[in-house]
Amino acid sequence: MSRTAHKLAALTVLAALGACDKPGGDPARQYGPNPYLPEPKQFLLPPMSVPNAVGWTVGQTPSTSAGLKVQALATGLLHPRTVYTLPNGDILVVEGNSPGTEPYRPKDFIQGKVKARAGAAAKGGNRITLIRDANGDGKPEMRTVFLDHLHSPYGVALVGDTLYVANTDAIMAYKYTTGATRISGPGVKLTDLPAGPIDHHWTKSLAVSSDGTKLYVGVGSNSNITENGFAAEDGRARIYEVDRQSGAMRPYATGTRNPTSLAVDPKTGRLFAVVNERDEIGPDLVPDYLTMVQEGAFYGWPYSYWGQHVDVRVHPQRPDLVAKAIKPDYGLSSHVAPLGLAFSQGETLSPVFANGVFVGEHGSWDRSPLNGYQVIFVPLVNGRPAGNPIPVVTGFLAPDHKSVRGRPVGVALDRTGALLIADDVGNVVWRVSAAGSGG
């Protein structure tokens, strides 16, 4: 009897080893509304592939598509994640990283070490830096600490004279007056957010509804795929709508594994999100996505992906919820880790980028060959993503893909319409503008 079991085990091992060796296919097959979805695989060795973080040498910059130029707006930051432009043109840079989670399983030690090689473990500043470039030449006249002693901050949004900062455990509200270079008051808590213990996906993204009455906040799951238990997922993997007056929150959309950036379309008022999908079932599963967020919709996590594709790692299963899961709008291909989302504002960079969104792709850690590590532009047609993405800023990876100089995170447009990119490995904020523009 044990001999048959032996044989079975040996076969299992061979099958699993075979699965490890297959590299990912062409990401282009997974762009758009109907991405190619291969059969899910179960691995013996957790697939991990990360480049070494080396940073930028002096004068070295990412590359841009034709007709654009790139400048370092600020360097030497502490793990910058989000960039945000205030109405007077001042730029806020949110510097933060995970509050630090205790490893639960033997695997967590190894995975933590591997990810740290690509710069994921660097200490965050837990602060917001203000950059002033009043004449818009990409050479700031001022740089100062705007708000300090935060708790793993990420999202930031200004409504009237109230500045909201999403720490990992709460949304804080601060009084802001135009032109202020420092916030001194302690702030008022608007509402608590799901955080520790574990706090696996710690970032809390923010956006403001078009009428200014509501905030949207993206809360990621507390695991890859419920391996830390269902109780740890209470109130997670969803986008909330928060009332600005009362702080009351309700789920706006659920089943979004890690909605790392939210943005409201200035033309239509619709809420958009980029979402990081699940890992470890293959180099081409599951595509991360960009979607217009439908109110009340369930996007599948953890039970299924891209509609009704069931994830067998979740137990007990919920066929009733799988049946309700809707497909997102637009696949960005697998493991690119989209962390930034910003709508273009007309032809400020190029006529090509007149109507669409910029997406910052932090880059893969569990896929070979590497994927992401760039800023792309996704065109919008009638307010919905359509057509192939266009690479805008690349060159974050060294040509041999063995080392990485920087990793793009948050994106935003400055007052002049130039594209700002937070780079949390290079610790730089990059500014991309039309090659012919001043400065």
Add this chain to the structure above:
Amino acid sequence: MERSLKGPTRVLLHPRFIGAGATLFIAAFATDAMYCETSVWQWANFSAWLITIGLVVALVATIVLVIDFLTARAARLQWIPFLLVAGAALLSLINALIHSRDAWTSVVPQGVMLSAVVTVLLLIAALRGWRVSTAQDAALGDRA
């Protein structure tokens, strides 16, 4: 029985360590079975730790077995118990990798299946008191 015929033998050190490691692997079968039954994630977490620590103890047991031979406590390797124990350790190494998956498939079906096979192999080896070698005759050992 052998002892009465051949006189006193030297004390083997390795069976104690094999016994300790085997206990952990067999415990992992119990926690795997609980996870299958309950879907409560903490059981799978226990299994992952039990197998990992079991492998560390298996490494120690291997070193102690070598010491048993180097210090002339062990005489001859007994192939059947040795292969049972070594097979259990190798399968547990694979099982540790399977248990590094996330959630249900870290245990079901391959994880718990391997834990069961390992348990059977180790219980058979237990019949020999976890000994994988014969002990050196005491008088001979003293002479050497």
